[in-house]
Structure formats: structure tokens, C-alpha cells
Amino acid sequence: MPEVICTTVYQFPELSAAAKDKARSWYREAAVTDDWWDAVYEDFERICDILGVSLKTRPVRLMGGGIRQRPCVWFSGFSSQGDGASFEATVRHAKGSAREIRAYAPKDHALHGIADRLQSAQRQNFYQLSADVTHRGRYYNEYCMTIDVARDSPTGQAPTGGSEETVVEALRDLARWLYRQLEAEYDHLTSDEAIEEGIIANEYTFTEAGRRFG
Template identity: 30%
Template sequence: MKQITLKLYSFNELDKEAKGKALTTHRDLNVNFDWWYDEFEDFIELCSRIGIAVIKDKIKFRGFYSQGDGSGFSAKVDILKLITAIENQSWKDYAPLQEFPFTAPDIDRRVLPLLAKDILPNEPQIISRSQYYGVVVDLGIYVVNEDGREHDNVFEELDKLEEWLRKIAEALNRYLYTTLEKQYDFLCSDTAIKESILNMEYLFTADGRSANYLEQLTKRKTH
């Protein structure tokens, strides 16, 4: 039988070099679980304030520093509520400091009563791309009919409305990806990792190697 005695140290007891090694070793400490949950919830709530009902299980992302990284989401859109909310900047009731480059749609205002009277199907969608990240939009309008009369001349205005919605969807998607990236960067920062290490009372060898498993092994051997 051989007995080995090791001194174990808390993070604050390590020298500068050992602390650096400990932080590097635990760089993924705060992101090895569903760390994005709160960011998803915040995004869903913010969008709900402007008439966009995000489908939670249709949010996706990959990040953050490789070609092809990005995000996407799917949602149902209440166009009339969205127009009013943008005019009133209603999202600021939830996020007062958040700015968006949103403007009212530049369309013939005679289109809006058609929406209000359900003559235009008010079922537009924001759709997450199936193979790549990003979003597309679909107004869900194919035939515009009122009292048996088709409004063929309204489609030019609807094209403008769809383009307006696309810009809003893309701006929101950029916001989503940016908030996820910022949170990821923070969770992987020295400050956040150190806080987690201290809260979980991790122990280390003198050179900064994680030693919690050694302490746990010792406890198992003594029971």
C-alpha cells in the first residue's frame, strides 16, 4: 500500500499562473448546459409586445465564430398589432433601452382596412430557414376577394408589406443572435468562470489542475 498526501487549494489560494490554468481548464464550465434558456424567454417576450408570437421550439442557432454560424426563428405575426406597436415603440415597455431600426410600412393605407375586415388573410409568418440560418417571411395571401370581386391591384402593395416584414424579421434575428453571443462571451469570461468556481468551492492542486475528484475519491474510500 502506498499513501500519497496532496495539498489542495481554493482558487483564491493559487498563484497567478495556476489561476490562469484553472480558468482555461474550466472555460466551458458555464456553457455545458442549456445556458440560452433565459435569452430565448426574453426574445419571446419582447416579440410578443409587438404582435409577433415566436414558437419556442422553432428557435435555433449555432455559434459563434465560424463561417455559417447564425440563428433563426419561426413565428406568427399580427400585422395590424405590429404596425401599431412599431409606431408606439411598444417593445420599450419590456426593454426600455433597446433601439430597433423599425419604421411604419410605406404602403397605401387603403390596404389596412382590408386586413382589419379579414378580407386579406392576416396569417403572415416568419419562418426559420430549413437548411441554413436566417429567416424568410410569408404573408399567406394568394387571392384577395371582397364580395366576389378580386383585388388584383393590391398585390404591389402586399409585396411592399412583405418586404417591410422581412426587414423586421431580419433585424429581430440579428438581435437574437447578438444577445446569444454576448451572453456566451460573458459566461466564458474569466469573471464569470471565477464566480462559478468560487460558488461551487472547487479545489485545485498547486499548479491549477482541478482536484475535486481527488477529494471525492478520498471521501468514498473513508466511508
């Protein structure tokens, strides 16, 4: 014979401190989806375009059976030794990149510095430098990128002294920059403030112990 069971449910602000912790833990797992980094990647792709960094792509199979090209960008994080970000790309001079990056990200001095160093190295080599960036190994950080710098000189001139190192370190700094953005985004999404805002906005209800109801 069917029974009717009544359960008292609570809005998040009505829960005890311990129950709130349990509710946050439940929502935190749901909040960090497989694609939480997409917005950071999109921003990174735009920045790469400005800097003359053409990200390589790889085919990824979609749920519906189709194929999509995704940029060759990877990361691991955020609490283990060796965590970081890396990418594969080809790099060439991008005219006006130092000016354009300041217009796009006026307060990001790290990006300004990367653009300035790449521009300086190009200027010293009559804007003939190119680089090929590939990933190696099973880890993902700036030191897992092999960066080969060459000078496309019609007379066979080699890169000027120190310019290869300048390009290599600027590109590694770009990978470090990406990792910091990913870490900041993850910290924001999983912060208590963001979690509570999401719970309250969605009007979720919980048992007295903090277990999601419904």
C-alpha cells in the same frame, strides 16, 4: 496495505497565473451547459409576443419520456462564416406594439426600430398584413428564413409598394437582434470575470498546477 497520501490544495486566488488559466478552462467547460441560452430564448419569446410574432413550436422528447413543445428557434455561433439565428413564426398586427416594446425594453433602440417599421407597414395596409416565416437549409441565420408576406384584404388588394420588403427586413433584423443577444450572453458566461466569480463562490480547490481537486 493502505497508504495515506497528503495533497496540498489551493483556493483560486492562491494559484499561479498558469494554474489559474487551467482552472478557468476547467470551469469554462462546466459553465456553458446545454441550456445556457434558455434565458435569452425566454426574453425573445416575450418580445415576439409584443411584436405580433407567434413562434411556431416543435415537440421535443424529455429525459423522463414525456414531450415538451419548444419554440422553433435555432442558432449557430460564434466564429464561423454563416453563423446566426433564425426562427419560424406567423406574424400579424399587434396593436400598441411600438408603445409596449418601449415599456418592456426602454433602452433597446434596435427593437424600437423593428416595432416602428412593422407598425408603419401595417398602417399602410390597414393592418391587414400577415407573414409566414419558415426555415430552410442546414444553416441558421437570417437569410435561411423564407418570409412570405400577404395582405388579408376582403377586396383582394395587394400589399402597398415596399411594405413586403419592410416586413421581411424587419423580421431579418429581429433574427440578427437575437443572435447578438446570444453572443453577448455567451461572452459573459465565458468571460474571465464570470468564470472566476463562479469558482470563488463555489469554493473550489485545486492542485498547484491548477487541476480541480475533489
